[in-house]
Amino acid sequence: MNHHLINNNKKLPRQIAVVSGIIINVLLAFITYRTGLPLYFDTAGTIGVTILCGTFPGVLTAAITNLACSLFNEYALYFAIINVVVALCTSWTMNHKSLPGKKNILFLCVLISLISGAAGTVLQWFLMGDSQFSVINDAAEAFTSGTGLPLFLSIIAVNILFNSADKIISVFIALIIIRFIPIEYIKQIKDGEWKQKPLSKEAIKDIHAKTRINSLRNKLVVTLSVAAVIPVTVMGWIGLNVNFERAKVTYIKDSQNAADYISAYIDPEKIGELVKDGKPTDEYIRLREIMNGIKNNSHAIDNMYLICAENGGFNCILDLDDESDAGSDDSFIQTFTPYLYELQFGRKAAPVEREERSGREITVFSPIEDSSDNVVGFVCADVTMKFIVEYDNDFFVRLLIILSAYFILTLCFGISFSGFSLVYPISSITRCTDSFIKSGGSQQETDENVRRIRSIGIRTGDELEDLYNAICLMESNTAEQVRAIRRYAESSARMQNGLIVTMADMVENRDSDTGAHVQKTAAYVKIILEGLQKKGYYAEKITPKYISDVVMSAPLHDVGKINISDTILNKPGKLTDKEFDIMKTHTKSGRLIMDHAISTVEGESYLKEARNMAAYHHERWDGKGYPEGLHGEAIPLSARIMAVADVFDALTSKRVYKPAYPLEKAVEIIKRGSGTQFDAKCVEVFLDALPEVKDVLTKYNDNDIKGDQ
Numbered sequence: 001m002n003h004h005l006i007n008n009n010k011k012l013p014r015q016i017a018v019v020s021g022i023i024i025n026v027l028l029a030f031i032t033y034r035t036g037l038p039l040y041f042d043t044a045g046t047i048g049v050t051i052l053c054g055t056f057p058g059v060l061t062a063a064i065t066n067l068a069c070s071l072f073n074e075y076a077l078y079f080a081i082i083n084v085v086v087a088l089c090t091s092w093t094m095n096h097k098s099l100p101g102k103k104n105i106l107f108l109c110v111l112i113s114l115i116s117g118a119a120g121t122v123l124q125w126f127l128m129g130d131s132q133f134s135v136i137n138d139a140a141e142a143f144t145s146g147t148g149l150p151l152f153l154s155i156i157a158v159n160i161l162f163n164s165a166d167k168i169i170s171v172f173i174a175l176i177i178i179r180f181i182p183i184e185y186i187k188q189i190k191d192g193e194w195k196q197k198p199l200s201k202e203a204i205k206d207i208h209a210k211t212r213i214n215s216l217r218n219k220l221v222v223t224l225s226v227a228a229v230i231p232v233t234v235m236g237w238i239g240l241n242v243n244f245e246r247a248k249v250t251y252i253k254d255s256q257n258a259a260d261y262i263s264a265y266i267d268p269e270k271i272g273e274l275v276k277d278g279k280p281t282d283e284y285i286r287l288r289e290i291m292n293g294i295k296n297n298s299h300a301i302d303n304m305y306l307i308c309a310e311n312g313g314f315n316c317i318l319d320l321d322d323e324s325d326a327g328s329d330d331s332f333i334q335t336f337t338p339y340l341y342e343l344q345f346g347r348k349a350a351p352v353e354r355e356e357r358s359g360r361e362i363t364v365f366s367p368i369e370d371s372s373d374n375v376v377g378f379v380c381a382d383v384t385m386k387f388i389v390e391y392d393n394d395f396f397v398r399l400l401i402i403l404s405a406y407f408i409l410t411l412c413f414g415i416s417f418s419g420f421s422l423v424y425p426i427s428s429i430t431r432c433t434d435s436f437i438k439s440g441g442s443q444q445e446t447d448e449n450v451r452r453i454r455s456i457g458i459r460t461g462d463e464l465e466d467l468y469n470a471i472c473l474m475e476s477n478t479a480e481q482v483r484a485i486r487r488y489a490e491s492s493a494r495m496q497n498g499l500i501v502t503m504a505d506m507v508e509n510r511d512s513d514t515g516a517h518v519q520k521t522a523a524y525v526k527i528i529l530e531g532l533q534k535k536g537y538y539a540e541k542i543t544p545k546y547i548s549d550v551v552m553s554a555p556l557h558d559v560g561k562i563n564i565s566d567t568i569l570n571k572p573g574k575l576t577d578k579e580f581d582i583m584k585t586h587t588k589s590g591r592l593i594m595d596h597a598i599s600t601v602e603g604e605s606y607l608k609e610a611r612n613m614a615a616y617h618h619e620r621w622d623g624k625g626y627p628e629g630l631h632g633e634a635i636p637l638s639a640r641i642m643a644v645a646d647v648f649d650a651l652t653s654k655r656v657y658k659p660a661y662p663l664e665k666a667v668e669i670i671k672r673g674s675g676t677q678f679d680a681k682c683v684e685v686f687l688d689a690l691p692e693v694k695d696v697l698t699k700y701n702d703n704d705i706k707g708d709q
Contacts, residue, residue, distance in 0.1 A: 020045065025043065042083060058088075063409045066079060121152075124159075131159065244392055302361065454476075527696075529546075531689050557617050560586035
């Protein structure tokens with residue numbers, strides 16, 4: 001309920017703006033109409049509302065304005081389309097980035113003046129047959145006489161001139177009114193159309209760029225268009241047909257009455273005396289004048305005839321379309337003979353409908369009967385349909401002119417409603433949800449996405465708002481669950497790390513002189529991994545998780561030494577071949593230990609890398625290592641990295657069988673092994689990070705390292 005109150009409060013400034021715009025339009029239009037000024041001033045409110053509120057409120061203001069003005073101006077509804085176009089032009093011009101400031105206003109004045117002047121002239125010519133104002137007619141006639149231009153073009157030119165004054169004044173009225181509105185109130189009006197936190201122009205542009213042809217917005221606009229067009233088309237068609245049939249019945253009735261009147265006027269006993277010796281009598285001439293008078297005063301009657309029965313046949317003795325004074329129309333007799341016989345003997349006077357070259361016609365018959373009830377002739381009247389068709393065509397065009405404005409209003413409503421109530425909210429939710437999904441597990445990004453989607457503040461007041469609230473709640477709960485899981489994972493990781501270091505220390509403590517070996521090798525491994533990642537080497541392999549797994553499991557690379565006896569492990573001198581073969585088995589033992597651990601914990605990835613390092617850190621790039629003689633990239637990457645770290649630490653650390661090598665010599669040995677013993681890329685990044693390597697040596701080695709430090 002609170003959301004609905006908030007929505008209504010946000011809509012109120014826009015509603016006030018629209019109502020005010022309509023009132024301004026109607027009042028100014030009423031004043032100019034009553035005073036007879038050749039101006040309209042019915043678009044000032046439309047322009048102001050469009051600038052403040054946007055396209056749809058501007059079009060709505062225009063449509064309602066002309067509907068209200070029709071109460072005192074019968075032609076106002078027909079000019080609604082011009083007012084609507086002014087709103088569209090205002091919206092387009094004010095959003096045109098290439099025409100800032102004053103140029104926008106100037107361009108708007110020119111554009112709406114041209115459109116209003118030209119379109120207004122066409123509508124006035126169609127509706128009134130002339131310009132609406134006599135002063136414009138006089139000016140146009142003077143312009144035509146002075147330039148020789150056709151009168152219609154002169155009226156257009158003069159109309160554009162008068163419309164320029166009208167529209168310039170209207171634009172400045174709108175701008176002056178807007179200037180006195182407080183900035184805060186203007187912002188409330190502009191933001192009132194949003195059903196969420198207003199989006200930036202860049203965000204709106206991005207949404208429109210990603211709009212598909214079959215988008216929800218386009219579907220809704222098409223649906224509304226069809227819903228508007230179909231009823232109008234059906235009702236228009238039904239109206240035209242009903243009007244046509246009604247007019248047809250009226251025309252037939254009027255024509256029949258006219259024919260009956262003439263037949264009642266004619267003396268059936270003297271019908272044969274209307275023409276004597278092929279010449280018309282005075283009665284014939286008088287009858288023709290009466291029939292002509294009836295025809296000329298009737299929109300329904302196209303022609304009238306007088307048919308006389310003679311010698312078992314029929315003779316047309318009077319045809320208003322025949323210029324001769326008297327005579328027979330054989331073509332007419334041939335056309336109607338079947339009907340005349342039926343009428344004569346059946347006493348039926350039903351109209352006959354037929355198609356002629358001039359169009360559709362209906363002929364009505366009025367029998368002339370003598371005292372013995374014998375049919376001695378007929379008065380016929382042709383009812384033309386061309387006036388009805390012309391009226392229907394005129395009615396249809398007028399209907400289209402009126403409905404075109406309200407059709408545009410429907411389209412603008414569809415675009416506005418779909419944009420602010422569907423497309424923008426859904427797109428905003430989608431973008432935040434995508435960002436939430438792609439946050440990569442970062443708690444900071446997850447929390448930021450929760451804050452971002454909450455800040456949208458969708459308030460459509462329908463199912464979409466319910467969906468938004470559900471998604472907000474889901475993301476908030478998910479963020480809390482992720483936080484709880486992360487705490488648990490961090491606790492588990494600390495415990496795992498502790499167990500790993502404990503296991504490594506158990507092995508290391510059996511070796512009398514490998515002081516801090518696991519810590520130093522783990523540090524070197526991390527340095528090499530970060531160097532490879534920085535240079536983009538093995539990018540498909542080296543992910544943040546992979547780095548974490550390898551560094552975490554690096555201390556376990558010598559876990560297999562737990563199976564080597566202390567005698568061999570701590571022998572002060574050089575090992576015999578047999579003893580060395582036993583020493584080499586620590587790689588296989590390490591693999592077996594880690595395989596067992598993996599099966600116990602269902603194959604955690606960091607243990608897989610621990611297995612790789614334990615089994616293969618003594619393999620060589622050239623394939624001469626042990627235990628399997630792997631070469632090149634067949635050796636797991638973690639083992640290749642550990643090979644460099646392990647050898648370097650062995651070289652720079654004191655052993656029972658040797659002293660610690662100086663840093664310079666150790667580095668030289670590592671360089672010589674690049675591409676043979678070691679992966680050249682691992683050696684490259686290791687040597688590039690010598691300052692960091694020195695820091696590790698300084699931290700863990702108690703021996704004096706000779707060389708350049």
